[in-house]
Amino acid sequence: MRVGTLLRRLIAEGQVTDPDSPKGRLLGAAARLFRQKGYSRTTVRDLAAEVGILSGSIFHHFANKDEILFGVMIEVVTAMEEMLKVSLAEATTTREKVRVLIDNELLFIHGKTGDAAAVLIYEWRALSEERQRQVLERRDNYYRLWNECLQQAHDEGLITVDPDCLRQLLHGAIVWTVHWYEADGEMSLEQLGEQVLNMALKGEP
Amino acid sequence: MRVGTLLRRLIAEGQVTDPDSPKGRLLGAAARLFRQKGYSRTTVRDLAAEVGILSGSIFHHFANKDEILFGVMIEVVTAMEEMLKVSLAEATTTREKVRVLIDNELLFIHGKTGDAAAVLIYEWRALSEERQRQVLERRDNYYRLWNECLQQAHDEGLITVDPDCLRQLLHGAIVWTVHWYEADGEMSLEQLGEQVLNMALKGEP
Amino acid sequence: MRVGTLLRRLIAEGQVTDPDSPKGRLLGAAARLFRQKGYSRTTVRDLAAEVGILSGSIFHHFANKDEILFGVMIEVVTAMEEMLKVSLAEATTTREKVRVLIDNELLFIHGKTGDAAAVLIYEWRALSEERQRQVLERRDNYYRLWNECLQQAHDEGLITVDPDCLRQLLHGAIVWTVHWYEADGEMSLEQLGEQVLNMALKGEP
Amino acid sequence: MRVGTLLRRLIAEGQVTDPDSPKGRLLGAAARLFRQKGYSRTTVRDLAAEVGILSGSIFHHFANKDEILFGVMIEVVTAMEEMLKVSLAEATTTREKVRVLIDNELLFIHGKTGDAAAVLIYEWRALSEERQRQVLERRDNYYRLWNECLQQAHDEGLITVDPDCLRQLLHGAIVWTVHWYEADGEMSLEQLGEQVLNMALKGEP
DNA sequence: GATGAATGAGCTTTCATTCAT
DNA sequence: CATGAATGAAAGCTCATTCAT
Numbered sequence: 001m002r003v004g005t006l007l008r009r010l011i012a013e014g015q016v017t018d019p020d021s022p023k024g025r026l027l028g029a030a031a032r033l034f035r036q037k038g039y040s041r042t043t044v045r046d047l048a049a050e051v052g053i054l055s056g057s058i059f060h061h062f063a064n065k066d067e068i069l070f071g072v073m074i075e076v077v078t079a080m081e082e083m084l085k086v087s088l089a090e091a092t093t094t095r096e097k098v099r100v101l102i103d104n105e106l107l108f109i110h111g112k113t114g115d116a117a118a119v120l121i122y123e124w125r126a127l128s129e130e131r132q133r134q135v136l137e138r139r140d141n142y143y144r145l146w147n148e149c150l151q152q153a154h155d156e157g158l159i160t161v162d163p164d165c166l167r168q169l170l171h172g173a174i175v176w177t178v179h180w181y182e183a184d185g186e187m188s189l190e191q192l193g194e195q196v197l198n199m200a201l202k203g204e205p
Numbered sequence: 206m207r208v209g210t211l212l213r214r215l216i217a218e219g220q221v222t223d224p225d226s227p228k229g230r231l232l233g234a235a236a237r238l239f240r241q242k243g244y245s246r247t248t249v250r251d252l253a254a255e256v257g258i259l260s261g262s263i264f265h266h267f268a269n270k271d272e273i274l275f276g277v278m279i280e281v282v283t284a285m286e287e288m289l290k291v292s293l294a295e296a297t298t299t300r301e302k303v304r305v306l307i308d309n310e311l312l313f314i315h316g317k318t319g320d321a322a323a324v325l326i327y328e329w330r331a332l333s334e335e336r337q338r339q340v341l342e343r344r345d346n347y348y349r350l351w352n353e354c355l356q357q358a359h360d361e362g363l364i365t366v367d368p369d370c371l372r373q374l375l376h377g378a379i380v381w382t383v384h385w386y387e388a389d390g391e392m393s394l395e396q397l398g399e400q401v402l403n404m405a406l407k408g409e410p
Numbered sequence: 411m412r413v414g415t416l417l418r419r420l421i422a423e424g425q426v427t428d429p430d431s432p433k434g435r436l437l438g439a440a441a442r443l444f445r446q447k448g449y450s451r452t453t454v455r456d457l458a459a460e461v462g463i464l465s466g467s468i469f470h471h472f473a474n475k476d477e478i479l480f481g482v483m484i485e486v487v488t489a490m491e492e493m494l495k496v497s498l499a500e501a502t503t504t505r506e507k508v509r510v511l512i513d514n515e516l517l518f519i520h521g522k523t524g525d526a527a528a529v530l531i532y533e534w535r536a537l538s539e540e541r542q543r544q545v546l547e548r549r550d551n552y553y554r555l556w557n558e559c560l561q562q563a564h565d566e567g568l569i570t571v572d573p574d575c576l577r578q579l580l581h582g583a584i585v586w587t588v589h590w591y592e593a594d595g596e597m598s599l600e601q602l603g604e605q606v607l608n609m610a611l612k613g614e615p
Numbered sequence: 616m617r618v619g620t621l622l623r624r625l626i627a628e629g630q631v632t633d634p635d636s637p638k639g640r641l642l643g644a645a646a647r648l649f650r651q652k653g654y655s656r657t658t659v660r661d662l663a664a665e666v667g668i669l670s671g672s673i674f675h676h677f678a679n680k681d682e683i684l685f686g687v688m689i690e691v692v693t694a695m696e697e698m699l700k701v702s703l704a705e706a707t708t709t710r711e712k713v714r715v716l717i718d719n720e721l722l723f724i725h726g727k728t729g730d731a732a733a734v735l736i737y738e739w740r741a742l743s744e745e746r747q748r749q750v751l752e753r754r755d756n757y758y759r760l761w762n763e764c765l766q767q768a769h770d771e772g773l774i775t776v777d778p779d780c781l782r783q784l785l786h787g788a789i790v791w792t793v794h795w796y797e798a799d800g801e802m803s804l805e806q807l808g809e810q811v812l813n814m815a816l817k818g819e820p
Numbered sequence: 821g822a823t824g825a826a827t828g829a830g831c832t833t834t835c836a837t838t839c840a841t
Numbered sequence: 842c843a844t845g846a847a848t849g850a851a852a853g854c855t856c857a858t859t860c861a862t
Contacts, residue, residue, distance in 0.1 A: 022825080022826095036330075037330065038245065038330050038331060040243065040245035040246055041245055041330075041331070043851080043852065043853080044852085044853065044854080045851090045852085045853095053825095053826070053827090054826070054827055054828060055828085055853085055854085056826080056827065056828065056829090056854080056855075056856085057825070057826050057827070057828095058854095059853090059854065059855080060824080060825060060826070061825090064853075064854075065853065065854090122327065125241075125242065125243050125246075126243065126246070161400055161403065161404075162400075165392070165397075165400055166400075166404075168381060168382070168384075168385045168386075169378040169381070169382075169400065169401065169404060170378070171381060172377045172378040172379070172380060172381020172382065172384075173374040173375070173377040173378040173381075174377070175377060175381060176373060176374070176376060176377020176378075176380060176381070177373070177374075177377065179373075179377075180373045181373075187370070192370075195366055195367075195370055195371075195374065196374065198366065199366075199371075199374060199404050199405075200404075227842090248834085248835060248836080249835075249836060249837085250835080250836095258843070258844090259843070259844055259845060260835090260836085260837090260844095260845080261837085261838080261839085261843075261844060261845060261846090262842075262843050262844070262845095263836095263837095264836090264837070264838080265842060265843075269836075269837075270835095270836065270837090432821090446740075447740065448655065448740050448741065450653065450655040450656055451655055451740075451741070453855085453856060453857085454856075454857060454858085455856080455857095463822070463823090464822070464823055464824060465823095465824085465856090465857085465858090466822075466823060466824060466825090466858085466859080466860085467821075467822050467823070467824095468857095468858095469857090469858070469859080470821060470822075471821095474857075474858075475856095475857065475858090532737065535651075535652065535653050535656075536653065536656070571810055571813065571814075572810075575802070575807075575810055576810075576814075578791060578792070578794075578795045578796075579788040579791070579792075579810065579811065579814060580788070581791060582787045582788040582789070582790060582791020582792065582794075583784040583785070583787040583788040583791075584787070585787060585791060586783060586784070586786060586787020586788075586790060586791070587783070587784075587787065589783075589787075590783045591783075597780070602780075605776055605777075605780055605781075605784065606784065608776060609776075609781075609784060609814050609815075610814075637846080637847095658830080658831065658832080659831085659832065659833085660830095660831085660832095668846095668847070668848090669847075669848055669849060670832085670833090670849085671833080671834080671835085671847080671848060671849060671850090672846070672847050672848065672849095673833095674832090674833065674834080675845080675846060675847070676846095679832075679833075680832065680833090
C-alpha cells in the first residue's frame with residue numbers, strides 16, 4: 001500500500017487533517033517552519049504569513065501554539081504507526097519485516113511527511129508535558145511493533161545482539177539521515193534501506 | 206590519555222575555558238540548561254541564577270547570548286577533535302582505530318562533556334549563521350579524521366559499504382544514545398562501544 | 411400595581427424588550443453576565459453562548475457591544491421611573507410616599523431586574539459617553555421624583571436634614587444592599603425597607 | 616493623629632510603599648487610572664505613560680497587572696484599619712467612637728487615598744480570587760472594629776436597629792458619597808460626617 | 821436571521837541588552 | 842567586575858466586528 005492511500009483513509013477517519021483544509025495547510029506550514037527554524041524561533045505571525053492569513057486567525061483552528069506543535073506530531077506518529085502495521089501485514093518473512101521497519105521509517109523521514117517527522121524527533125522538549133504524554137502513548141505503540149519484530153528476528157538467529165539495543169541504534173542511524181541523505185542524490189532510498197538492513201543483519205544473503 | 210589530561214592542556218593553551226573560572230562556570234551552566242530546556246527557552250536570567258550572579262553581569266563575559274552558545278559548542282568540538290587525534294595516534298591496528306572513533310564519541314556524549322555535546326548536536330539551528338561557519342570548520346576537521354580512518358578500513362576489507370555512508374549511519378546511532386543509554390544501567394559504555402563496532406564491521410567478533 | 415403588570419405595559423409600548431424574544435433573552439443574559447463578571451471581562455462570545463447562538467449573530471440585534479450595555483441600562487432605568495410614578499400616585503400620605511421611594515428601589519435591586527439594576531449602578535464608566543448622556547436624562551427624571559418627595563417631607567417637618575443630601579445617603583445605603591442583603595435570609599425585603607425608612611425619618615414609629 | 620503621620624509609620628514598617636519610590640508612584644498612578652477608567656480598560660501602557668516609564672519596566676516592580684491592583688487595594692485597606700484603630704483608641708465616649716467610624720471612612724474616601732479607596736470598592740471582581748482572599752482578611756478585621764463599636768452603641772441604647780444591618784446601611788451611604796460629594800463644595804467633610812451620624816443615631820446631640 | 825472564518829488592532833507579558841552607580 | 846532598574850522590540854493571544862454563504 002502506498003502512503004497516499006493510507007493518508008486518505010486516515011483523513012476520512014478524522015485521524016489526520018485534510019492538507020487542503022485551512023487547518024491542514026496550517027499544519028503543513030508549521031511542520032516546514034518548525035523544522036527549518038525551530039519551534040520557539042517560529043512565531044505565529046510567521047506561520048500566518050506562510051499560509052496567507054493574519055496571526056489572529058490561527059486561533060480559530062488551534063487554541064494555542066503548543067496545540068499546533070501537538071497537531072504536527074500526533075498526526076505523523078499516527079500515520080507512521082498505521083502505515084507500519086499495514087506494511088508489516090503484507091510482509092511474509094521475518095527478514096522482509098525488518099526491511100519494512102527500516103523502509104517505513106525512511107519513507108516518513110524523506111517523503112512528504114519529512115518535515116513533520118523531523119519535528120517529532122527534534123522538537124520534543126518544546127511540547128508541553130501533558131501533550132508529550134499523549135504523543136508518547138502513540139510512539140510506544142510504534143516502538144512495540146519494532147520490538148516484536150526484532151525479537152522474532154533474534155529468536156530466528158537473524159540478529160545476535162540485544163534487540164532492544166539494536167532498535168535504538170538503528171533508529172538513531174535512520175533518524176540521523178535527516179541531516180545528510182538527499183533524496184535526489186546518487187543513492188536511492190531503497191539502497192539506503194539496504195545499507196541499514198546490512199548493518200542490522202549479520203551474515204546473510 | 207584521559208580526557209581530563211587533555212582538557213588541562215587545552216585550558217593551558219586557551220582553547221578551552223577553565224571550568225572553575227566565572228566564565229567557565231557560566232559555560233557549564235549554559236550547557237546544562239541549553240540541553241535541558243533548549244537554547245531559546247533558557248533565559249539569560251536562568252543562566253545567571255544558575256551560577257549565582259545577576260543577569261546584567263553575564264555581559265561582562267559574553268557579548269551576547271549567541272556567543273555563549275558558540276562558546277559551549279566550539280569548546281566541545283575542539284576537545285572532541287583533539288582527543289580523537291591523540292587517541293588515534295595511540296591505536297595501532299585499523300580495527301583499533303575504528304574502535305577509537307566510536308569510543309571517543311561515546312565518551313564525549315556520556316562523560317562530563319555530555320551536556321555540551323548534546324547542545325552541539327541539537328541546538329545547531331539556534332546558532333547564528335556566521336558562528337555556525339566557525340564551528341563547521343572544526344566539525345569538518347573532526348569528520349575528516351573519521352573519513353580517513355573508515356577509508357583505510359574499507360581498503361583493508363574491514364568494511365564493505367561506502368565509508369561516507371557508514372560514517373553517517375554510525376554517527377547517528379551513537380548520537381541517538383543520548384536519548385536512551387544510561388551510564389549507570391546494566392550495559393557499560395565499553396559494551397555499548399562493542400555493539401556499535403559489531404554493527405560497523407562485518408564478520409568477526 | 412405589581413412590577414410584572416407595569417413591565418407588560420412597557421413591553422407593549424416598546425419601551426422595554428420582551429424577555430422572551432431573542433433580543434430580550436440577550437439582554438437578560440447580558441445583565442446577568444455583566445453583573446457577574448463585569449462588562450469588559452464579558453466577551454460577546456460568552457453572551458452568545460449563554461443564549462445558545464453564535465457570536466456573529468449578536469450583531470443582528472445590536473450594532474455593537476456598547477449598545478447591549480445601553481439596552482440593559484436604559485430599560486431598567488425606564489422601568490424604575492415608570493414604576494415609581496405609578497406607585498407614588500397610589501400613595502396618600504407623604505410618609506407613605508417616602509416609603510414608596512425606598513421600597514421601589516429595593517424592589518428593582520432585589521427582584522427579577524436585580525442584575526440590570528446592578529449593572530446600571532456599577533458599569534457606568536463602561537458606557538460610551540454619548541449614551542451615558544441618554545441614560546442620564548432618564549436617571550435625572552427619576553431623581554427628580556425623589557427630590558420632590560423629600561422636599562415635601564422636609565416642608566412637613568418629617569425630615570430635618572438637607573433633602574438633596576439625604577437622597578444621596580439613602581440611595582447609597584439602598585444600592586449597597588446589593589452586596590449583602592439576601593432575599594431568602596431572615597430579614598424580609600419589607601423589614602429592610604422599614605429599617606431604611608427609620609434611618610430616613612427622625613422621631614416617630 | 617493625622618493620616619500623614621500614620622502613613623509614615625506604615626511606610627517605615629513596610630506595610631505601605633513610599634509614594635516617592637518608583638513602585639509607589641506606579642501604585643498612585645494605578646489607583647488614579649483604575650478609578651477613572653476602570654481596571655480592565657486601563658492598559659499597562661497607560662500606567663507606564665502616566666509615570667513616564669516604558670511598559671516593560673512595570674514588570675520589574677510587579678509580576679503582573681493583577682499584582683498592581685492587589686497592591687493598591689491591600690495598602691489602602693491596611694491603612695484604613697490601622698488608622699481606625701488609632702483613632703478609636705483616642706475616642707472616649709461611645710458616641711465619639713461611632714463618629715470616628717464614620718469620619719475615618721469619609722477621610723479615606725475623600726482624602727489623598729480616595730482613588731485607592733474607590734478602587735477597593737469598585738474593582739473587587741477584577742482581582743484574582745486568590746488575592747481577593749488576602750484582601751478579604753484585612754477587610755474583615757476592619758469590619759470587626761465597626762461591629763464591636765456598633766454593638767456597644769446598641770448595648771448603651773444609642774442605636775436601636777440591628778448593629779450589623781446598620782453597619783451595612785451606613786457603609787453604603789458613606790461609600791456612595793464617592794459619586795456626589797465634592798470636598799471643595801459648600802458642605803465640609805465634617806458636616807457630612809455629622810449628617811451621617813445623625814442618620815445613625817436616634818435621638819440627638 | 822444565523823453562521824463561523826477571518827480580520828486587525830490592541831492587549832499583557834517576556835527578555836536580551838544597556839548603563840549609571 | 843557586579844548590580845539591577847530601565848529599555849523597547851517582539852512575542853503569544855484576545856476579541857469586537859465584518860461578511861460571504
